Amino acid sequence: MYMSKMFIPTLKEAPNDSEIASHKxxxxxxxxRSLTSGVxxxxxxxLRVLDNIKNIIxxxxxxxxxxxxLCSALQPRELWEESExxxxxxxxxxxxxxxxxxxFCLxxxxxxxFTNIVxxxxxxYKQLPINLYQxxxxxxxxxxxxxxxLRSRxxxxxxxxxxDKDEAGLNKSYEEMYDAYGKIFSRCGLDWRAVLADTGVIGGAGSHQFMALSEVGESDILYCNNCSYAADKEKAEFMLENQVCxxxxxxxxxxxxxxNSKIEELSTFLGEKRSKIAKSLVFKVNGKLVLALIRGDRELNMVKLANELKTIEEYIEMASEEDIRGAGSEPGYIGPVNLENVEILVDREIQQLSNFYTGANEKNYHLKNVNFGVDFKGKVLDLVDASEGDKCPHCGNLMRMERGIEVGQLFKLGTKYSNLMQCNFLNEKGENMPMIMGCYGIGVTRTLAAIIEKHHDDKGIIWPLEVAPYKVIVIPVNHKDEAQMNAAKDIYRSLRSxxxxxILDDxxxxxxxxxxxxxxxxxxLRITIGRKISEGIVEYKERSNDNIEEISIDSLLQRVQDFIVKKN
Amino acid sequence: MYMSKMFIPTLKEAPNDSEIASHKxxxxxxxxRSLTSGVxxxxxxxLRVLDNIKNIIxxxxxxxxxxxxLCSALQPRELWEESExxxxxxxxxxxxxxxxxxxFCLxxxxxxxFTNIVxxxxxxYKQLPINLYQxxxxxxxxxxxxxxxLRSRxxxxxxxxxxDKDEAGLNKSYEEMYDAYGKIFSRCGLDWRAVLADTGVIGGAGSHQFMALSEVGESDILYCNNCSYAADKEKAEFMLENQVCxxxxxxxxxxxxxxNSKIEELSTFLGEKRSKIAKSLVFKVNGKLVLALIRGDRELNMVKLANELKTIEEYIEMASEEDIRGAGSEPGYIGPVNLENVEILVDREIQQLSNFYTGANEKNYHLKNVNFGVDFKGKVLDLVDASEGDKCPHCGNLMRMERGIEVGQLFKLGTKYSNLMQCNFLNEKGENMPMIMGCYGIGVTRTLAAIIEKHHDDKGIIWPLEVAPYKVIVIPVNHKDEAQMNAAKDIYRSLRSxxxxxILDDxxxxxxxxxxxxxxxxxxLRITIGRKISEGIVEYKERSNDNIEEISIDSLLQRVQDFIVKKN
Structure with missing residues (x-):
């Protein structure tokens, strides 16, 4: 299209409320353009870029x-009451x-x-499997x-x-979507990792998030470059050091x-590493007190704790000072030794420690030479966040940590919705069975943002070819020069043909x-037509690098085609 | 696609609440499928048909x-308050x-x-005109x-x-859309008329509705087959008979x-044509009484009345019996003669009558030999619906009336929104001027329904080629017969190529x-592969007629291509 007729309102300045490159x-x-907050x-x-992404999908x-x-956005309350x-x-x-x-809801x-339709x-069973999307x-x-x-309304x-009619079918459907997602995000030019994820409020038996690696991502991802292991920090496991004490x-x-109630102060005071001090964190869950004991250099993982307590994070509260004193301890000096009426959960690494430090449940006192199994007991489990440098739980290789933007997610829903909503089928034996469901999302507008995050420089966006709104821009340097303008139009037409x-920037x-x-x-791709058009020479420049080449107009078409083929 | 894998849930019976062919x-x-009323x-x-219609558009x-x-469906209240x-x-x-x-509203x-974006x-003025759509x-x-x-939520x-920067620009934009609409609806296989329409609540200076002629349409359309005149019954004018009295x-x-208070009874009682009796209708508008006098064989046109009274239909109420008696008249026997404190509006045709009948404003009495200008006065104007057989206001040819489904509408909005919302531009002289707007709608889902209304028989839908979800269906008569199935697959592949x-119905x-x-x-198009495949013969059948032809498999591809070309 001729640029003089196009509605491309470019701006020199980004809006004040924009914090990240893709937004700016x-x-x-x-x-x-924003209409109102998050809309x-x-x-x-x-729209052209969105359409390109949609077509890849x-x-x-x-x-x-x-x-x-294509389903309605309006949904009646009754359906949502069926699914509770x-x-x-x-x-x-x-x-x-x-x-x-x-x-109704939107x-x-x-x-x-979808469950209602199906x-x-x-x-x-003869009509299964089926996979519908919109x-x-x-x-x-x-x-x-x-x-x-990245976060709009x-x-x-x-x-x-x-x-599907059975678990094996669900696994196959899930794997096919996993495979398709990888292809989609690769075609969109993203550097992605599929990470094991928590299933959250949607529920179900298994989930992967497709994460586009990016500094501005909202999630921390631990991943192994040796095997395919990758997981959200909330979910990431790691292999214990094989430590013989x-x-x-x-x-x-x-x-x-x-x-000296803080780990950092105590470490300095004692001249000991933080990993030699055990940190006691006390919570109140359903009126009961729970102490989580982890190494002083680790962070407690609330999701792992919540899963152990069979609850969700929102229902776990920090114990008050009153609660702690009521249990015979002292805030800032809590420890698992001789602490009654409090459930003790012990991180795996504590078991590997000898002669470590804990609070003494008495103001201004700690205990030294504490040993698990000798001085106190408790349930041992994985309670902490994995971090960069921890070992991959599958292969033992050191893991890396990066931030990621969630662009897609796969869930094995199982029978959660089909049971609640009676989405049943007759199997080969004539028995009425609930269908086994999976669900699979891709944030299309998020994907657009993630692409810009990965593909830009200080001058602007650098679209990967397949999602680019236009592939080539033809620029006559002087649009009043007839020779330049005519050549530009010829090139424009031949590329369109x-x-x-x-785009022709007229x-x-x-x-x-x-x-x-x-x-x-x-x-x-940018093709510039300047004075040298009289010698049959134009400028060829790819947006992704700074090289400007003068090439003959005769070789232009082939050169452009080579670029397109190479990139596809 | 193979039909065994497709989600096409056909039904023998239409739902109980479906009244018209397109719905059934x-x-x-x-x-x-309906999710809830009107959704x-x-x-x-x-979806494939919708996509085809969208692509034509x-x-x-x-x-x-x-x-x-592509704009949001969510719109903040503030914008709508600006436009009042x-x-x-x-x-x-x-x-x-x-x-x-x-x-917010949806x-x-x-x-x-759109006004806000622009x-x-x-x-x-250099950036105008611009025409944006979604x-x-x-x-x-x-x-x-x-x-x-046809009527969903x-x-x-x-x-x-x-x-646009001026009226001339608006007229050009409007004509271009008019032209595009004609092409769109013709490509969709509709028999359409562009009718002059009332501008209703959107407001503005001119409007056309694109109507797909159809018995189930919600509007009556008067149109002339001699010239291009067509109008909604609400808006339609007609040429007065050139009657010399x-x-x-x-x-x-x-x-x-x-x-004998009813026209029909009175006509029988008097032995006179209904057109010789004048019908008096009394309304109350803003507390004032208005009498509309029309010929007994005509229907009052409320839109014309409302336009005359500079109000909208909703604000016009029938006068009560009490109101009528208060004005010195009698319900059922109202007439314009000697009626005071009531504004008299007189339809043009009354002026052409001589010695007609009206109510006498007295129970059980009428007046005969009434004459406009002699026995009463009033403002003369067009107050009635046009009907089949009336003369075209442009060329005098007899008009026809048919029902139509509104599938598109064009409006000349003028400066209504640009004034209220300060959508201004600097003109060539540096003056700040409101932009001149037009708006142009097409009901995409309605168009789909209108296509089915026009293109179906008792067996089902007969898609026009360009909007058909699939162009050809290949049916092996016996899917267990290997020769038939192999031939079917070959044909399927060659047509796809x-x-x-x-579709291959496997x-x-x-x-x-x-x-x-x-x-x-x-x-x-249906291609059926049966036993004669052993002789290289298949059946060729177009959905739009009942002919079944046996043709050789060698000529099939050419035959299909001829059909496609002919239809396009």
Whole structure:
């Protein structure tokens, strides 16, 4: 298209509330505009990129025989009561009433709607498996919308739901989606890791998050470059050091540690490593006190603790000073020795320690030479966050930690929804069985943001070819020079004739402005037509590097085709 | 795709609440399913048809340099207060609040959002004209959702908005959209008329509705087959009969007409044509009484009346019996003669009558030999509905009346929104001027329904080629016969290789079931492979007629291509 006719409102400055590159560049390059907090309108360039991402998703999912449908955003309350989630969703769910007072929500997700469709139409194992998906708007009333498309309230999502007759079928469906997701995110130009994830409020038996590695990601990911292990920090396990303790276990004794209630202070005071001091954290769960004992250099993992206590993080509260004194201890000096009426949970690494330190349950006193099994007992389990340098739980290689943007997630739902909503089928024996479900999401607008995070420099976006809104931009340096303009139009037409999406920048602007805009909006190839057009020479430049080459107009078409082929 | 893997839940019976063919067939052919009243989920076949319609729309609009964007469905109250429509929209607008109590609506239309985008980005005449569109979900809380996709609460619409620097520009933008709409609806296989329409609540200076002619349409359309005149009955004008009255005007006299207050009764009682009796209708508007006098064989047109009274229909109420007696008249016997304190509006045709009848404002009495200008006065104007057989107001040809489904509408908005929302630009002289706007809608889901209404028979849908979800269905009569199945697969592959969307019905079903489904879902071409495959013979059948031809497999590809080319 001719740029003079295009609506690409580029800006020199990013808006004040934008903190990260993808947000700033999305606005500056005229891809989108905010309507109100967390709600965006996508302008022509942004929509083209979204359409390219959607088409990649469609191609890879259709390849797996998944079928696209399109559901309503309006969902009646009754469906969500069947799945017992109407109240669970809380304030994140947009709710409304129709003119007759019937309650609806704007779908934050579509398990109920898809389950409802399938239970009405499918009743025999002969019709299974089936995998249906849609690409559609989702609504979540985030407490703090921010980071542009990374946390918005109306966003575009691809959600797929598989229905199988047995676990083996679910595993196959899940693996196919896993495979498709990898291809999709690779085609989008992302550096991704599939990490084991907690299943959260959606529930179910297994889950992977597809994470685009990025500094601005909201999650910490531990991953192994030797094997395929990767996990969200909340879920990550690690292999214990194979430590044989040869130290003789000494007798526990009380020592005076005035005003040294913090691990850091105590470590300095004692001249001991933090890993030699055990940290006691006391919580109140359902009115009962629980002490978690971990090494002083570790962080407690609340998800692992919650899973052990068969509850969720929100229901675990720190014990008050009163609670602690009530249990016969002293805030700042808590320890597991001789502590009654408190359940003791002991991290695996504590078991490997000898003669370590803990609080003495008495103000200004700690205990030294404490030994698990000798001085106190408790249940041993993994209670701590893995960190960079811990060993991979599968292969023992050292793990790395990076931040990631969640762009996709797979869940094995099992029969959670099919049981609650009677989504059943008759199996080969004529028995009525619940279908085995999986669900699979991709944040389409998030993916766009993740692509910009990975592919930009200080001048603007550098679109990977396949998602680029246009592949080539043709710039006549002086649009009043007839020879330049004619050559530009010829090149524009010939590139379009081979099926390429091309922009001709015919605007009445200085060349510098045109180059800046071309860099900002990130078109992969730039062809500049200047004075040397009289010698049949044009400039060829790829957005991803700084090389400018003069090439003959005769070789241009081939050169562009080579670039396109190489990148695809 | 192989039909055994496809989700096409066809049904023998239509749902109880379906009254019209498009609704019944949409459900029976597995195109869509209702989630709740007026809210639909589109299944794979339905979505494919919608995508085909959307692509036709895109192609024709892009051809006019309109640019696609995508706006949010969530719209903040503040924008609607700027345009003074937050309260106007009433119960049809779905409203909701976010977690902080801020009010939003689900967009029933997008004038405000588009005006807001353009006013923020465009400020010079150099950037005009611009025409932006989107294809997106709209929400209107209809009082009585019915007729499937013809009146639903969540529906897909294409809405475009043009911004021009002057009226001439608006007229050009409007004409381009008019042209594009004609092409779009013709490509969709509809028999359409562009009718002059009332501008209703959206406001503005001119409007056309694109109507798909159909018995189930909600509007009556008067149109002339001699010239291009067509108008909604609410808006339709007609040419007065060129009647020269040669009757001598007689003196008005009172006659006894006991118990004959209805026109029909009176006509029988008097032995006179209904057109010789004038019908008096009394209304109350803003506390004032108004009498509308029309010929007894005509229907009052409330829109014309409302326009004359500079109000809207909703504010016009029938006068009560008490009101009528208070004005010195008598219900059932009202007339314009000697009626004081009531404004008299007189239809044009009354002026042409001589010696007609009216009520005498006295119980059981009428007046005969009444003459306008002699016995009473009043403002003369067009107050009645046009009907079949009236003369075209442009060329005088007799008009026809048919029902139509509104599938598109064009509005000249002028400066209504740009004034209220300060959507201004600097003109060539540096003056700040409001942009001149137009808006242009197409009901995408309605278009799908209108296509089915026009293209079906008692067996099912007959898709026009361009919108058909698949172009060809290949049916092996006996899927257990290896030769048939292999030939079917070969044909399937060869048709796909030339870029056609093809279904292979590989299901374990009797041939009769397959034929019925193929007819129901309306695939334009059916290729049947039976026993004669051993002689290289297959059956060729077009859905739109009953001819079944045996053709050689060698000529099949060419035959299919001829069909596709002919139809396109």
């Amino acid at each position: 560049l999305m606005i500056r390059a005229g891809l989108a 965006y309108n996508y302008l022509p360039l942004g 469609r191609e890879e999912l259709n390849e797996k025989d998944a079928q696209e449908i 989630r109407w109240s669970d969703y809380g304030k994140e769910m947009f709710r409304l009433e129709d003119r007759n007072g019937r309650a 779908g934050p997700t579509h398990e109920e709607v 239970r009405r139409e499918i009743n025999s 690409i559609q708007n989702k609504y979540r009333d985030e407490m703090r919308p921010r980071f542009g498309l 109306e966003f575009i999502m691809k959600d797929a739901y598989s229905f 040869e130290e003789v276990k000494l007798c526990c004794e009380k020592i005076y540690t005035p005003d 081979i099926g390429l999406d091309v 605007r009445d602007q200085r060349a510098g402005v045109k180059f800046k805009d071309a860099d900002l909006i990130g078109i992969p | 067939l949409m459900i029976r052919a597995g195109l869509a 639909y989920n589109y299944l794979p076949l339905g 895109r192609e024709e609009l892009n051809e006019k340099d309109a640019q696609e964007i 429509r937050w309260s106007d929209y009433g119960k049809e607008m779905f409203r909701l609040e976010d977690r902080n109590g801020r009010a 967009g029933p239309t997008h004038e405000e959002v 006013r923020r980005e465009i400020n010079s 294809i997106q979900n709209k929400y209107r809380d209809e009082m009585r959702p019915r007729f499937g996709l 969540e529906f897909i619409m294409k809405d475009a908005y043009s911004f 040669e009757e001598v005007k007689l003196c008005c006299e009172k006659i006894y007409t006991p118990d 030339i870029g056609l969307d093809v 299901r374990d079903q009797r041939a009769g079931v397959k034929f019925k489904d193929a007819d129901l879902i309306g695939i334009p």
